[in-house]
Amino acid sequence: MSTLYESITAGLHGLYQRAWDSHGMLVLDLLPGQLLDVVQKLKDDHGFALFLDVTAIDYPERTPRFEVVYHFLCPAQMQRVRLKLGVDEHAAELPTLTGSYGAARYMEREVHDMYGIRFAGNADLRPILLYEGFEGHPLRKDYAMEHEQPIVPYRK
Amino acid sequence: MQYRPPVSSPLQHTAHPDHVVVNIGPSHPATHGTIQIIAEIDGETVVHADVHCGYLHRGFEKEAEHHTYHNIIPYTDRLNYCSAMNNNFAYAAAVEQALGLEITPRCIWLRTLLSEYNRIADHCTCIAASAMEMGGMTAFLYLMTVRDYIFEHMNHLSGARLTYSYVRIGGLARDLPDGWLVRLEEILTFTERYLERIHGMLDRNRIFIGRTRDVAVMTPEHALNWGYTGPILRSTGLRMDLRKDNPYLAYRELDFEVPVGIKGDNYDRYYVRMREIDESISMVRQCMERLPGGPINVDDPRVVLPEKELVYNEIESLIHHFKLVTDGVQVPAGEVYSAHEAPNGELGFYLVSDGSGRPYKLHVRAPSFVHMGGMHTLLEGHQVSDIVPTFGSMNMVGGECDR
Numbered sequence A: 001m002s003t004l005y006e007s008i009t010a011g012l013h014g015l016y017q018r019a020w021d022s023h024g025m026l027v028l029d030l031l032p033g034q035l036l037d038v039v040q041k042l043k044d045d046h047g048f049a050l051f052l053d054v055t056a057i058d059y060p061e062r063t064p065r066f067e068v069v070y071h072f073l074c075p076a077q078m079q080r081v082r083l084k085l086g087v088d089e090h091a092a093e094l095p096t097l098t099g100s101y102g103a104a105r106y107m108e109r110e111v112h113d114m115y116g117i118r119f120a121g122n123a124d125l126r127p128i129l130l131y132e133g134f135e136g137h138p139l140r141k142d143y144a145m146e147h148e149q150p151i152v153p154y155r156k
Numbered sequence B: 001m002q003y004r005p006p007v008s009s010p011l012q013h014t015a016h017p018d019h020v021v022v023n024i025g026p027s028h029p030a031t032h033g034t035i036q037i038i039a040e041i042d043g044e045t046v047v048h049a050d051v052h053c054g055y056l057h058r059g060f061e062k063e064a065e066h067h068t069y070h071n072i073i074p075y076t077d078r079l080n081y082c083s084a085m086n087n088n089f090a091y092a093a094a095v096e097q098a099l100g101l102e103i104t105p106r107c108i109w110l111r112t113l114l115s116e117y118n119r120i121a122d123h124c125t126c127i128a129a130s131a132m133e134m135g136g137m138t139a140f141l142y143l144m145t146v147r148d149y150i151f152e153h154m155n156h157l158s159g160a161r162l163t164y165s166y167v168r169i170g171g172l173a174r175d176l177p178d179g180w181l182v183r184l185e186e187i188l189t190f191t192e193r194y195l196e197r198i199h200g201m202l203d204r205n206r207i208f209i210g211r212t213r214d215v216a217v218m219t220p221e222h223a224l225n226w227g228y229t230g231p232i233l234r235s236t237g238l239r240m241d242l243r244k245d246n247p248y249l250a251y252r253e254l255d256f257e258v259p260v261g262i263k264g265d266n267y268d269r270y271y272v273r274m275r276e277i278d279e280s281i282s283m284v285r286q287c288m289e290r291l292p293g294g295p296i297n298v299d300d301p302r303v304v305l306p307e308k309e310l311v312y313n314e315i316e317s318l319i320h321h322f323k324l325v326t327d328g329v330q331v332p333a334g335e336v337y338s339a340h341e342a343p344n345g346e347l348g349f350y351l352v353s354d355g356s357g358r359p360y361k362l363h364v365r366a367p368s369f370v371h372m373g374g375m376h377t378l379l380e381g382h383q384v385s386d387i388v389p390t391f392g393s394m395n396m397v398g399g400e401c402d403r
Helices: A003-011 A032-046 A104-115 B060-064 B070-077 B084-099 B105-133 B137-158 B180-202 B206-212 B220-225 B230-234 B266-290 B308-313 B315-326 B367-373 B375-379 B384-394 B398-402
Strands: A018-022 A025-030 A050-058 A066-074 A079-087 A093-095 A118-120 B020-024 B036-042 B045-052 B334-342 B345-353 B361-365
Touching: A003 A025, A003 A032, A003 A079, A018 B334, A025 A032, A032 A066, A032 A079, A032 A093, A050 A104, A050 B345, A050 B361, A066 B345, A079 A093, A079 B334, A104 A118, A104 B367, B036 B384, B045 B375, B045 B384, B060 B070, B060 B361, B070 B084, B084 B105, B084 B334, B084 B345, B105 B137, B105 B180, B105 B266, B105 B384, B137 B180, B180 B266, B206 B266, B206 B384, B220 B230, B230 B266, B230 B345, B266 B384, B308 B315, B345 B367, B367 B375, B367 B398, B375 B384
Parallel strands: A025 A079, A093 A118
Antiparallel strands: A018 A025, A050 A066, A066 A079, B020 B036, B036 B045, B334 B345, B345 B361
16 A cells, blocks of 8 residues: 555545555545545545546445445546445435536436436436436346337337 | 437527527537537537537447456457557456456567557547548548558458457467568558658648647646546646556556647647657557567466367367356456556546456446547637537547447
């Protein structure tokens, strides 16, 4: 673990549930309520200026069902950090990060499309890779791979 | 059948009554890919732009969950189809990291060589298409000639012009054919000669400068906020390149510079790409000189497919082959995020394995998709005709953006 990781875990003390190392990357497990504080501190105090990615993982048998995964990059030190949050199926909602990073706008739309997780405060959650009227969320494990919903009917 | 747009745009209702809402794309010569822009325009000025993507969505991530690790390789070709090698290697690197596998020295250097070689083709395609969209037909044809030489050469290596599928987990599909490196040097020399002509035609061309200089300017802060990486981020003057800052493959041992722009406009993005081609040519030459001998695949029967001859004549190899084809490579449970510097920016693969032969989840951090997220900020305030060079300089690739 590098010194940056130590300073992050010290600076964010009490704001996360667990910190661990995964293939050389610092991973922080959070509760949904801690997300905004942690992200703000990562950006302001530790130089994580680049919002790389957000996606989710579906574990149908677990409670909470979804795990939302964020990746951030600190360009000055070229270090990445991963944040993980459990999100329940029935209250699938997280605060948006569009206030801190413009890039969150499109990527949150994609997660909303694919998993049906809402991001409160993101003004634009229209479909992005799918289309209006598409039923279900294709990357959930209970969406069958063979299930097709063509927007234009197939030619006979 | 009545036409209904896949996603409705609020601009239809919120536009100022004096303004006009126009639709550009998704299949339009100016859009540089299958993408749709709905623009609210005041005279010739774009006031608001709404960029829609998803027209090439084919469910890459869903497909990946149902295929073995080797069977996913052809799907990765189709992400950024101008530089399939870079996608191949980034994907393989993620899987190899999860496996804790160290590839052989010859494989490391060959992958570096091919990454840079494919980067030349990708940048040539981008500049060629932008030049053509601005009316520079000769520049387009010259660069396409270069690109086609490279594609034919890659065809000799892998059997395909665009979709190479040349990587294997733990190695490569096959070693170089005879005479491949001789032809490579010929093509590099040819490329350099043609790049001189492109510099001569575009660098100080009044029309080209008029359409690119000071159009779609951005600051490093703006670029970081919108998640830009790669040549677009470097055009703003920020020297950030994974090959330098976070060296993977053999980049630590190569001598190269990271070209940056001055103010992050369309011209800088063109010039950064041109300079990156120069650096890539130099890197390919360094790789050719230092290419070590030895095997290209790791010696691990749990990962690498055995030689066909052995499969037919030896029971152990037959069993390995059978297990690898039916069950796939068994990747230990865990998660990995691995990123490479693709021609467009940071291409990341986030892989979650449950210990079986198929990924539990495979997510692609596609640079083009992220770049489209901030696209409207570069279009707004400029003229309708500026959409063309701005879009060209962002090099959106539909296959990668929509996955």
